[in-house]
Amino acid sequence: MDARAILGWNLRRLRVEKGLSQERLALAAGIDRAYVGRVERGEENVTINVVAAVAEALEIKVADLFVEPPAGAELPAALPPGRKPKNERA
Template structure:
């Protein structure tokens, strides 16, 4: 797995694990939502400033975007589409 794909994999894993949509992550990080999608797909070369912004929103460390993916681990499932129920907010 190349570095861009590794960062994208870990970004999605962390984002989904915290229950954040790409839109919410982008809004809180001050980044375009479409850019977040491209990063998760491994299509962008991210800067350290962007990684810092993601880490801040996800309450994690930049090093977590470089964590080795265990062999056989499946790509994180997307969040359920649509708005959260008011009781989930």
């Protein structure tokens, strides 16, 4: 797995674990939502500034985004589409 794929895999895993949509993460990190999707798919060659902004938004260490997934690990399932009910919003 190359570095972009590892970054994308971990970004999606950590974002989903925290229950954040791509849009919420993008807003918190100050980047475009579509860009988040491209990073998760390994299509973007991100700068260290973007990596740092995403790590800060996720409240993790930058190094956590570069941990190689175990062999055979599957990409985490996407969050359910649509908005959360008002009583569940953060």
